[in-house]
Amino acid sequence: MNYKSTRNNEKTVKSSYAVLHGLAGDGGLYIPDALPSVNLDYEILKDMSYQETALYVLKEFFPDLGEEELKTSINNAYSSTTFNTPEIAPVVNLNQGVSLTELFHGRTLAFKDLALSLFPYLLTASKKVENEQKDILILTATSGDTGKAALEGFRDIEGIKIIVFYPKNGVSPMQEDQMRKQLGNNVDIVAIEGNFDDAQSAVKNIFSSDDFKKLCQENNMTFSSANSINIGRLFPQIVYYVTTYVNLRNKGIIKEGEKFNVVVPTGNFGNILAGFIAKKLGIPINRFISASNENNVLSDFFNTGTYNKERPFYTTNSPSMDILLSSNFERYLYYVTGENSGRLSELMDNLTKNNTLSVTKEELAEIQKEFCGDFATEAETVASIKKVYSESAYLMDPHTAVGYAVLEKYLEKSGDKTHSVVISTAHPYKFPYAAAQALDMTEKENPYEMLDDLSAVTGIKLPKQLTELKTLPLRFSVIIDKSEISEYVKDKITGKK
Numbered sequence: 001m002n003y004k005s006t007r008n009n010e011k012t013v014k015s016s017y018a019v020l021h022g023l024a025g026d027g028g029l030y031i032p033d034a035l036p037s038v039n040l041d042y043e044i045l046k047d048m049s050y051q052e053t054a055l056y057v058l059k060e061f062f063p064d065l066g067e068e069e070l071k072t073s074i075n076n077a078y079s080s081t082t083f084n085t086p087e088i089a090p091v092v093n094l095n096q097g098v099s100l101t102e103l104f105h106g107r108t109l110a111f112k113d114l115a116l117s118l119f120p121y122l123l124t125a126s127k128k129v130e131n132e133q134k135d136i137l138i139l140t141a142t143s144g145d146t147g148k149a150a151l152e153g154f155r156d157i158e159g160i161k162i163i164v165f166y167p168k169n170g171v172s173p174m175q176e177d178q179m180r181k182q183l184g185n186n187v188d189i190v191a192i193e194g195n196f197d198d199a200q201s202a203v204k205n206i207f208s209s210d211d212f213k214k215l216c217q218e219n220n221m222t223f224s225s226a227n228s229i230n231i232g233r234l235f236p237q238i239v240y241y242v243t244t245y246v247n248l249r250n251k252g253i254i255k256e257g258e259k260f261n262v263v264v265p266t267g268n269f270g271n272i273l274a275g276f277i278a279k280k281l282g283i284p285i286n287r288f289i290s291a292s293n294e295n296n297v298l299s300d301f302f303n304t305g306t307y308n309k310e311r312p313f314y315t316t317n318s319p320s321m322d323i324l325l326s327s328n329f330e331r332y333l334y335y336v337t338g339e340n341s342g343r344l345s346e347l348m349d350n351l352t353k354n355n356t357l358s359v360t361k362e363e364l365a366e367i368q369k370e371f372c373g374d375f376a377t378e379a380e381t382v383a384s385i386k387k388v389y390s391e392s393a394y395l396m397d398p399h400t401a402v403g404y405a406v407l408e409k410y411l412e413k414s415g416d417k418t419h420s421v422v423i424s425t426a427h428p429y430k431f432p433y434a435a436a437q438a439l440d441m442t443e444k445e446n447p448y449e450m451l452d453d454l455s456a457v458t459g460i461k462l463p464k465q466l467t468e469l470k471t472l473p474l475r476f477s478v479i480i481d482k483s484e485i486s487e488y489v490k491d492k493i494t495g496k497k
Helices: 015-021 050-058 067-077 119-129 145-154 173-180 196-208 210-218 231-250 270-281 297-304 329-336 341-354 361-367 378-392 398-414 432-438 447-458 464-471 482-494
Strands: 002-005 008-014 030-032 091-095 098-102 135-141 160-167 187-193 221-225 260-265 285-292 306-308 356-358 371-375 420-424 479-481
Touching: 002 015, 008 015, 015 119, 015 221, 015 231, 050 067, 050 231, 067 119, 091 231, 091 378, 091 420, 098 231, 098 398, 119 145, 119 160, 119 231, 135 145, 135 196, 135 482, 145 160, 145 173, 145 187, 160 173, 160 196, 160 482, 173 187, 173 432, 173 447, 173 464, 187 482, 196 221, 196 482, 210 221, 210 482, 231 260, 231 270, 260 270, 260 398, 270 285, 270 329, 285 297, 285 398, 297 306, 297 371, 329 341, 329 361, 341 356, 371 398, 378 398, 378 432, 398 420, 398 432, 432 447, 447 464, 479 482
Parallel strands: 098 420, 135 160, 135 221, 160 187, 187 479, 260 285, 260 420, 285 371
Antiparallel strands: 002 008, 002 030, 091 098, 306 356
16 A cells, blocks of 8 residues: 555655655645555454454555554553553443443543554654654644643654644643643643644644755754644544444444444544544444534534635634644545545645635535534533433533534434444543533632542542642743744754754
C-alpha cells in the first residue's frame, strides 16, 4: 500500500514516509491510494483480543513497518500499564436501544489515548525505515485532549521533541492541569490568546512553509504532527469501531445481518472519519450521526451541503469540540467527491479564500444516505447528563452527552429503530463542573474539591491519574498571542528557547 495526497492523485509515498512527515507537501492530507481488502467477518474476529484485532487491521495500512515490529508496538501500546481494562474499548449497554463504547480507559482518560498510545511506536519505526537521522519536532494544536495524550505518548523519547499549543481559556481546568504539569524533558506546552482554530491553522502553515523547511534543514530537524492529520494518528482509531461491532455481537445486542448506528461527538472530524473508513472496510454501520455543540459548522453542512466557518466561535462546556475548521473533513470530502483531487482542491481553495465551501445537490443527496448531523446547546448537554444519570446511574462527560442529546433528537425525528452506539470520548471527571451542574451540586472553586464531592455523591472512584495530578507541581506557564506562534517555533528550532 502507498499513500497519496488528497490534492494530488499522481504522486505516492510509503506509509513510513507519510507517518514521518504528517502533512503532504502540497498542503493536502495523506490517504491510501486504495483501501485494503480486510475480511471483517464476525466469525474471524469474535475471539480476537483488542491487540490481535489491531494487528489484523493495521498491518494492511502500515505494511512497510513489518508485521513483527507492528505486533510488538501494539502489545506495548495496549498493555495493562497503559489501559485499566483488558477490553481497552469496552461496550456498555445503556438501555434497549443505546450502547456506549467507552474510550476513556487509557493514561489520560480520553479517546485520544487509543491512537496516541500507538502512534509514538509507529513514528519511531517509520523513522528507522526511512533512515531519518534528524531529530523530529512534533507540533500539535489541541482543544483539550490531544495535547495531554500526545505529551504522554512522546514523553522522553530520544530524538523527538514536542510542542503543544492550546487555547488559554478554551479547555477544562483538568485538561489544563494535565498539560501544565506534564512530566518529561522533551516536552513544551504553550497557551495562546486565541482559539483552537488559530493554533491549528498556524501549525499547518508552518508545516507548509518553505522557509520553515529550510530552517529545519539547517538545524538538523524535521517536522511531524500528532494531530489526526497524520495517518499514524488516524488509522489506529479504525480498530475500536471493529471491536465495537464484535462486542455488540458477542453480547447479543445485535444479531447476524443487523446493522448499527454510530453517534460521534466530533469537532476535528477524525473520530467519525475513522468510523467511515471502518464501514468502507466492511463493518455493518447503518448511519453516522455527527454530533456538534454550538460550534455547529459540521451539523449545518450535513443539513445544507454548505460548510461555512464565518460564524461566531463559542467556548462551551464541551471544549474539545470548540472547533470551526475540521482538519479531517478534507479526507471525507475527498471520498465524497469520488476521489477527485481536482474537485477537492477547488473546494478547499474556496474554504481558504472565502471561509466557505458547498457541495452539489447530487453530492449532498449521496452524503445524506449515510450521514446526518445535529447539535446540542450547553443546557441540553447538562440535561442529558442529568437524565442518563437519573435513569441509568451512568455519568457521562459533556462530549458524550452532546452525542446522546443529538441521538435523542435524531430518534424523535426519524423513528429509526436501529441500535445506536454513542462513542464515549472522555471520563466524566475531566469535566467536573458540567457533572456537578447536572447533579445540582454546589460548585466549588477548586476543581479537585469538586471531584471529591462528585466521588462522594456518585460512588465513582477518582482515577489514579487525577489523584496523582493534584499533587504535581505546575511546570509550564508560557502564554503568547496567536500571532506569535511562528516566532516561538522558530526560536525553538534555533535553540533560542
